[in-house]
Amino acid sequence: MANAADAVPPTAPGSEIDVTPDQDGGIMKKILKEGKGECPQPGDQVFAHYTGTLEDGSKFDSSRDRGKLFDFTIGQGQVIKGWDLGFASMKKGEHAILTIKHEYGYGPSGSPPKIPGGATLIFDVELVKFGPKPKQKFEMTVQEKLEMAKELKAKGLEAYKAKDYDEAFEQWEEAVDYVQFAGDTATEEEAVDYVQFAGDTATEEE
Structure with missing residues (x-):
C-alpha cells in the first residue's frame, strides 16, 4: 500500500526534505535521529511525543509536558494534514522537526487563542511506536x-x-x-x- 513516504527520498540526519506529495514546501522535515523499519500506513495507530511552537519560539502545546504519549490514526483526519503526512514519512524511533505552513496546519483562521491565523507551526516530534489499530x-x-x-x-x-x-x-x-x-x-x-x-x-x- 502506498503512502506519503513513497514520495520522500532517503535523507540523512540534519538535512531537510519536503514531505508533501506535490513538493510545495508546505511540510519540511529535518531528521534529528533516524528511525528503523517501515513507515506507518493509512489506518495505523501512531503513538508520539511532540512539542509545538510558533516561529517566534512560543510554545502552544506539548505531550512531553503532560507526560503522556499522544495517539491518532494515520489518514483519518483526526489531526492536521501536516501531521498525517509528516508522521507517514517517519520510522519507529525517528526524532524530527516538522515545519508546517498554515495550508497544512490550521489555515488562515488559526486555532485561537494560542495559534493565530496563517501561522507556520514547528513541531519537535518523536514517533515512539505504531501499528494496526486494535479492533473495537x-x-x-x-x-x-x-x-x-x-x-x-x-x-x-x-x-x-x-x-x-x-x-x-x-x-x-x-x-x-x-x-x-x-x-x-x-x-x-x-x-x-x-x-x-x-x-x-x-x-x-x-
Whole structure:
C-alpha cells in the first residue's frame, strides 16, 4: 500500500526534505535521529511525543509536558494534514522537526487563542511506536472477544502477583466487558464468574 513516504527520498540526519506529495514546501522535515523499519500506513495507530511552537519560539502545546504519549490514526483526519503526512514519512524511533505552513496546519483562521491565523507551526516530534489499530469491540468476532478477555485476565494476574491491585482489577473489569460483548455465548452472570475465577487464581498462586 502506498503512502506519503513513497514520495520522500532517503535523507540523512540534519538535512531537510519536503514531505508533501506535490513538493510545495508546505511540510519540511529535518531528521534529528533516524528511525528503523517501515513507515506507518493509512489506518495505523501512531503513538508520539511532540512539542509545538510558533516561529517566534512560543510554545502552544506539548505531550512531553503532560507526560503522556499522544495517539491518532494515520489518514483519518483526526489531526492536521501536516501531521498525517509528516508522521507517514517517519520510522519507529525517528526524532524530527516538522515545519508546517498554515495550508497544512490550521489555515488562515488559526486555532485561537494560542495559534493565530496563517501561522507556520514547528513541531519537535518523536514517533515512539505504531501499528494496526486494535479492533473495537463491536468489530470483533465472538472468538476474538473471548481471546482478548483471556489476555486481559492473564495481564491482571501478572499485576496481582506484583501487588499492583488497581491495575489487576482494571484488567479484569475490562475482561468482563469483552465477555459481555461476546453476546449469547456469555451471560452477565458468567462474566462475573469469569472475573471471580481470575481473582481466585491470583490468590491461589500467591
